[in-house]
Amino acid sequence: MKPIIGITMGDAAGIGPEIIVKALGYKELYETCKPLVFGDAKMLERVVPIVGSSATIHAIQDPKDAKYEFGTIDCIHLDLLPADLPFGEVNAKAGDAAFQFLAKAIEFAKEKKINSICTAPLNKEALHLGGHMYPGHTEILAKLTDTEDFSMMLTTPNLRVIHLTTHIGLIDAINSITPERTYTVVKLAHDTLKNAGFENPRVAVCGINPHAGENGLFGYGEEEEKLEPGIKKAQDEGINVTGPLPADTLFFRAGRGDFDIVVACYHDQGHAPIKVMGIEDGVNITVGLKGGIIRTSVDHGTAFDIAGKNIAGEKSMIAAINSAIELAPKF
Template sequence: MPQELDSHSERRPRIAISVGDVAGVGPELAIQCAQMPAVTQRCQPILYGPQNVLVRAADHLGIALTAEIHDVGELDAASVVPGQFNAATGRTSFEAFDKAITDAIRGDVAGIVTGPIQKEAWHAAGIRFPGHTEVLADRTGIADACMMLTSNIISCVLVTVHIPLADVAEALSTESILRAIHLGASALGRREKRPARVTVCGLNPHAGENGLISHGEETAMIIPAIESARAAGIAVTGPLPPDTAFTPSNRDRTDVYVCMYHDQGLIPLKALAFDDAVNVTLGLPIVRTSVDHGTAMDIAWQGKVNRTSMLAAIDMAIDLSDG
């Protein structure tokens, strides 16, 4: 069901929207946003997912389905129960995402925007990856890609992502921290049109208290990374104690935080910018952004989902695809 192209279509980047788990809010988000003038005036949105389910979701919600669809996944539309994910919905969401990656690598689309997946559904389907970021790293051969969550209020780059807290210290290195600093500074510098100000968090309470409440992670890994970044001309502060790093005064002096583990960055970010934050994977040869919220199974297919994060993710994908 392709979208009719106008005379300006060649100037608008083709953006793949992987709809996520079809039992959640992904289908309605993708369908609604892909037909909004604010989106279609800037890009050619292409929905990646099972067309039969998207048609059913649109009919259920009374929404016109006008976007181009790349039909992916073998799924009986009648079997999908809104709010109830399973192995089949998980596999379909993975296949749609995987196809979008293939098309982005080939240059058929300028970027990928991902809707929310249900990680338990991926696991039930036997998919070995815990999330989008790990799939992207595997498919593109970039082992040290970084996740950045960004909004107009706060931005955080994560050095480690979906690993148990007990494994974080061992997973850190001076090199991985330094790469996160460089990638965060570059991304926010492009957005702000000036050199970015970076704040690096410590790993331990009180940033280790000079080794008194740490195993030397700040001294051995974090401080050397900060010193190397400064030598490269980056404006970087830290390591700051994580419990005070995100105060209003520190946020006023910071464009992007470098956080050592998932919740260190995502707790303050979601507390401050839950509805409009965007997930960006940095360091890849392709553009990928995502909503920064889950599948919201409790309100799936009810027309209640907030579209702000999806629209912001599409906007950022367009901006990044423009170079």
């Protein structure tokens, strides 16, 4: 059965409406999923001629009323925006609407009316002006799903990476790694791929130090203290996990197919290989959300400077939708 992918419009004053309409102009997507936009049908109708599309916008309130036919864009229509919302400007109504689009998608995901969520970008300033004081999508998703243990996953066509730590300094990142965190992220990686249909996901964990410490030659025993107990716990539960392994060769091995996913210890250890191997096809994914909800995202912002001008490319949106299809829980 084709998964239903809920695509949230994000900030409608940005490029979200354009890249959604452009992406849904590819018939191939309709052969692998049922795309369902959460947003404002009026905005989609405005951008259809801007991007030169011939699509028809189908405003609905429930997924069961969708057509899921190429040439028709089904939209869960939340009538929250003025018809003349200006492109490229920070707007409180657009910020509030971006929150509401996502909240509705989360509600439907919890009810298993959709299989996964793919988000167009929102604007943090507009979000705050709209009364929602969150740093971004991830924190909204965590709050509305009552989730504490989650992680960032990045993917390209040939590599998947999940992180123990992300946006903190290197010293703080190493200090914050614990056996418990290692176990949690390994299990998140395993469970995410298992739910997506991988029979026996192959997980590999990077070492913290060069050569994964090389038996104490480098570092101060961080691998033995922070990584190995968590890995051992996962192995004892039957998870197919290997490591810690030297990061300088692990990503090559994963790229050629030896492993299904790599656990990176800190931001640049995981981000750099992803961006080298496919920055234009990179997708940001939130995993570990309660209920098995998967969220994928484009790897760019709202681009207010080019919004409404038919300049924005849809490649990242297509990649994000494809990742949402690949990782969509089966139910």
